Amino acid sequence: MIFLQRKNGTFSTLAQPALEADRLAEDVGALFFDADNDGDQDLYVVSGSNEYDSESPLYQDRLYTNDGSGRLQRKVSALPNEVLSGSCVKAADFDGDGDLDLFVGSKLLPGSYPKAPGSLLLKNEGGIFKDVSATFFPKNWKSSMVFDAVWCDLNNDKRPDLIIVGEWMPITIFENTGNSFEMREIENSTGWWNCIEMIDHDQDGDTDFVIGNLGLNSRLKASPSKPLRIYYDDFDSNGSVDAIMSYYNEGQEYPLVQKDLLLSQLPVLKKKYVTYNSYASATIQNLLSNEQLANSNKKEAVNFSSSILENLGGGSFKLLHLPEEAQLAPIRSILKLDYDANGTEDLLLLGNSFGTEVETGVYDALNGVLLKNTSGNFRPVHFAESGFFAPGDGRSLAQVKTSNGATLVIAAYNNAPLRIWKINK
Numbered sequence: 179m180i181f182l183q184r185k186n187g188t189f190s191t192l193a194q195p196a197l198e199a200d201r202l203a204e205d206v207g208a209l210f211f212d213a214d215n216d217g218d219q220d221l222y223v224v225s226g227s228n229e230y231d232s233e234s235p236l237y238q239d240r241l242y243t244n245d246g247s248g249r250l251q252r253k254v255s256a257l258p259n260e261v262l263s264g265s266c267v268k269a270a271d272f273d274g275d276g277d278l279d280l281f282v283g284s285k286l287l288p289g290s291y292p293k294a295p296g297s298l299l300l301k302n303e304g305g306i307f308k309d310v311s312a313t314f315f316p317k318n319w320k321s322s323m324v325f326d327a328v329w330c331d332l333n334n335d336k337r338p339d340l341i342i343v344g345e346w347m348p349i350t351i352f353e354n355t356g357n358s359f360e361m362r363e364i365e366n367s368t369g370w371w372n373c374i375e376m377i378d379h380d381q382d383g384d385t386d387f388v389i390g391n392l393g394l395n396s397r398l399k400a401s402p403s404k405p406l407r408i409y410y411d412d413f414d415s416n417g418s419v420d421a422i423m424s425y426y427n428e429g430q431e432y433p434l435v436q437k438d439l440l441l442s443q444l445p446v447l448k449k450k451y452v453t454y455n456s457y458a459s460a461t462i463q464n465l466l467s468n469e470q471l472a473n474s475n476k477k478e479a480v481n482f483s484s485s486i487l488e489n490l491g492g493g494s495f496k497l498l499h500l501p502e503e504a505q506l507a508p509i510r511s512i513l514k515l516d517y518d519a520n521g522t523e524d525l526l527l528l529g530n531s532f533g534t535e536v537e538t539g540v541y542d543a544l545n546g547v548l549l550k551n552t553s554g555n556f557r558p559v560h561f562a563e564s565g566f567f568a569p570g571d572g573r574s575l576a577q578v579k580t581s582n583g584a585t586l587v588i589a590a591y592n593n594a595p596l597r598i599w600k601i602n603k
Contacts, residue, residue: 182248187580196242196252203236204229206285211269211278213256214305218244224264224282232288237261239282241307258309262295263288270329270338272314272354277302281340283324290419292346292408292477294321315352316361322347326373330385333493343371343389346408346477349487364495366402369481375512377523379486380554387487388500388525390509394483395543398434399425405478407431409462413470414446424462431462436537484509484527486556500549503558507531507544513575513587517548517564519603525549525556528572528589545569546589570594 180197181189200223207224214220221242230236241257242250265285269278280300287293299314300307323345329338337354349367352359370392379386392398400406404426413420420443423434433440437457441448447465451457463471484505486498499505509529517524527547532540546568549556561567571592578586585601 180248180250183578183581185581187582187584192248194250196250200240200252203238203240206264207266207283209267209269209280213241213278213302213307214243215277216246218246220244221250222267222269222280224267226264226285228263228286228288228291230288232263232290233261234288235261237263237288239264239267243305253305256306258298258300258307260298260309262298265324265344266326268327268329268340270340272299272329272338272340273301274337274356275302277304280307281327281329281342283327283342283344285323285325285344291421292323292410293419293475294323296321297324297342314358316359319350319361322350325371328374328376328387330376332385332489341374341387343374345370346479347371349387349389364487364497366480367497368405369400369479369483370508372508372510372529373512375514375525377514377525379523379551379556380488381522384489384491386489388512388514389485389487390512390527390529391484392482392508393529393541393544394502394505395507396482396541397538398482400479400482402480405480406434407462407476407478409466409471409474409476411470411474413466413474414444420444422462422465433460433462433465439535439537501556501558504547504549504556507541509544510572511575511589513577515577515585515587515601517550517559517601522551524551526566526575526587528568528575530569530571532571532592542569542571544572546572566599568597 180192180194182192183189203225204227205223206226209222210219223240225237225239241253243253262284263286266283268281272279279302282298284295284297287295298309299311301310324342325344327342332339339354340352342350349364351362371389373390375388376385377388398406406425408421408423410419410421424431425434484500488496488498504527507530509527511528513526514523529544530542534540546566548559548564548566550559568589573592574590576588587599589597
């Protein structure tokens with residue numbers, strides 16, 4: 179839906195036949211920006227999910243142009259043909275030609291977790307977007323499960339750089355040289371990152387980043403010396419990808435998944451592990467042959483802490499943990515705002531995840547968090563004091579200024595109504 183603000187600060191809906199016509203696609207990301215330089219806001223919608231076959235046309239992203247009155251019309255010819263299950267879209271003039279180009283993140287290859295498709299870099303050529311990913315991205319960048327990204331000029335050269343985060347991947351920086359992007363990865367940062375927001379948390383004049391991760395309140399633990407790892411291949415040669423996650427316990431690497439679930443995926447192991455006792459002592463090296471281990475693909479995670487990536491200057495960065503209250507569940511959205519009108523930016527955090535395996539249980543311990551910025555340190559404010567109480571399967575936060583001077587915070591949830599708070603100053 180498109181909600182238009184009235185002069186009195188309330189909102190009305192505007193019928194959008196073009197959006198309704200594409201209702202079968204799953205919308206996972208959206209961006210208002212001026213695609214054709216005509217002075218109004220057009221809409222890019224990212225299609226995603228895992229519910230359709232990998233080649234389904236419902237994964238095609240969509241660009242809707244604005245007729246000047248707020249009504250949208252899909253412009254099919256503006257985008258390249260692609261069927262990537264996407265995650266996010268971010269705009270910047272990365273080539274300095276005066277119009278907005280796009281980075282479009284892709285999350286997964288449907289039915290083949292944790293395989294990932296490539297993400298897209300789209301150059302704006304008069305309102306038509308051309309895929310220039312192969313030209314600008316480095317050849318050694320492996321396809322990653324991208325969840326979120328931001329554009330930011332990190333080195334003050336007047337060219338926007340790109341910072342990407344996602345699942346089973348490190349925080350990755352692409353420095354814009356003008357003709358290509360040079361890649362660097364933050365050391366020991368591979369995690370299950372969900373979202374990223376820019377902030378100058380210490381007010382030293384450069385840009386830091388707040389990044390939402392899985393959190394530290396789950397049975398999944400990871401460190402550089404004891405990573406959470408996933409092996410994936412067609413282990414039983416039936417034409418589909420099999421994925422086996424592993425963890426470390428007392429120096430040994432064990433499969434994480436329970437016996438019944440694994441054997442339903444790999445029936446060939448039923449004769450090998452007849453009893454639960456035999457499976458309980460099986461290491462990943464017992465489970466898979468040396469050849470399977472050597473030939474399989476592998477990904478790992480070493481850091482599940484939602485964090486601040488502090489900019490130390492000169493291209494150096496340092497990861498800092500957010501407070502314990504921000505580690506209770508996955509952080510899915512971050513909103514910066516000056517909550518107490520003292521000139522420093524505070525943070526609102528929204529999260530949880532209800533789409534988990536039965537054996538894992540839902541992540542529902544996060545009821546929304548307000549972090550007050552005090553001299554560069556973030557202090558959690560109890561909801562009884564802040565009024566920000568946001569339980570549920572949270573997905574996104576937005577801030578809206580109304581025409582009558584109010585500031586609204588809007589939270590979007592999976593399978594639940596919007597919630598709206600008014601900031602009292």
